[in-house]
Amino acid sequence: MGNKKDVAIKAKQKKQFDIRGAFKKPALAALAGVSDVAFRELCKGFGAGVTFSEMVSAKAVWYGYKSGKHFKTLDLLKTSDTEDIKGVQIFGSDADIISEIVGYDIFDKYDIIDVNMGCPMPKIVNNGDGGALIKKENWDKAKNILTRLVKATKKPVTIKTRAGFNSNTAVEFAKMARDCGIAAISVHPRTVQQLYKGRADWGVIKAVKATLDIPVFARGDIFSAQAYFDVLDQTGADGAFIARGSFGNPFIFAEISAVQNCSPTNNSPFATKIKDSPNPTKKETSPKLLKDNPVPATLLKDTILQHIDLSLKHFGERYTVLTMRKHILWYFAKASLPKKLKAQATTLNCTNQLKDFIVSTL
Numbered sequence: 001m002g003n004k005k006d007v008a009i010k011a012k013q014k015k016q017f018d019i020r021g022a023f024k025k026p027a028l029a030a031l032a033g034v035s036d037v038a039f040r041e042l043c044k045g046f047g048a049g050v051t052f053s054e055m056v057s058a059k060a061v062w063y064g065y066k067s068g069k070h071f072k073t074l075d076l077l078k079t080s081d082t083e084d085i086k087g088v089q090i091f092g093s094d095a096d097i098i099s100e101i102v103g104y105d106i107f108d109k110y111d112i113i114d115v116n117m118g119c120p121m122p123k124i125v126n127n128g129d130g131g132a133l134i135k136k137e138n139w140d141k142a143k144n145i146l147t148r149l150v151k152a153t154k155k156p157v158t159i160k161t162r163a164g165f166n167s168n169t170a171v172e173f174a175k176m177a178r179d180c181g182i183a184a185i186s187v188h189p190r191t192v193q194q195l196y197k198g199r200a201d202w203g204v205i206k207a208v209k210a211t212l213d214i215p216v217f218a219r220g221d222i223f224s225a226q227a228y229f230d231v232l233d234q235t236g237a238d239g240a241f242i243a244r245g246s247f248g249n250p251f252i253f254a255e256i257s258a259v260q261n262c263s264p265t266n267n268s269p270f271a272t273k274i275k276d277s278p279n280p281t282k283k284e285t286s287p288k289l290l291k292d293n294p295v296p297a298t299l300l301k302d303t304i305l306q307h308i309d310l311s312l313k314h315f316g317e318r319y320t321v322l323t324m325r326k327h328i329l330w331y332f333a334k335a336s337l338p339k340k341l342k343a344q345a346t347t348l349n350c351t352n353q354l355k356d357f358i359v360s361t362l
């Protein structure tokens, strides 16, 4: 007989949820160096649906967990009760390790296990992980990882992939992954070799969606609420991930939900213009009305201060100063603030200075 906590955890593991339903709201993508628990809480507050951890190395978890001591990757696995449906993203290419670690209790609080099969960073690809797994010669390896993982966990297994390694092989790869029993797939429609160059070809997502019967989620160049609705319209995808579009702009989630929940009782500041519209409907109002809706300065200030406090709560002073400098530059770029303020932001070296700077600037 397990204790109360074990029973609760087991019940949660079995929790069946409708993955399509969970992605009715925009999801926050796994973003290394960005989607820590503080940023995820912030985005959740603005209306994000499923939130994903930064990618974690399967090997680092495997070695670290066995040591019995605190290891660095554990910080990436922190979650918050304010998050609703939580996804953890794993990268690695050793099927034994991946299927073993998902049984560790440190993953209990996660609802979805996502495998990275698309990261283009050389240090990941050269190690045979991430985007290397979609090279044709590695498809058997990818297949083995997914088959083993699906057997090893009761949780839905999803993958994040790209159009292909150096050419578009998305549909074939997606079919192979689907046959391994994955619950859903998300596609960033650029090749690994393309990195972030050129435009994301949403046609690739459309082709995958037209082929598969499992949910397909879109990624790529979703920098505005308009782009979010456009990608869903143009591809038929079951949901979409916000990635770079959230940098300095967690408000994007509020903009999207203001459109989705467009009604006279919506109190979001982003809904003002929608309410003013004579005949607000999702498709007609979203693009035009949201375009000229700048984030009010007080909201920007309060949000940055809240972000600093959330980060302090989870990670402490040093981490917060280093990561918040980067976030503040993004917030300022998004708000088109003068360049000299950006330079000033990079010189601040304690959170009190960061806060004073934000209060006096905004």
Ligand SMILES: Cc1cc2nc3c(=O)[nH]c(=O)nc-3n(C[C@H](O)[C@H](O)[C@H](O)COP(=O)(O)O)c2cc1C
Pocket: 029, 030, 031, 032, 033, 034, 054, 055, 089, 116, 118, 119, 160, 188, 200, 219, 220, 221, 222, 223, 241, 242, 243, 244, 245
């Ligand atoms: C700084 C940064 C970190 C990222 N980290 C991850 C990651 O950990 N896992 C992942 O699957 N994708 C990661 N991505 C890719 C994004 O999740 C997303 O798929 C990609 O940026 C395409 O969406 P976008 O064009 O809307 O930004 C990262 C992207 C950036 C810019």
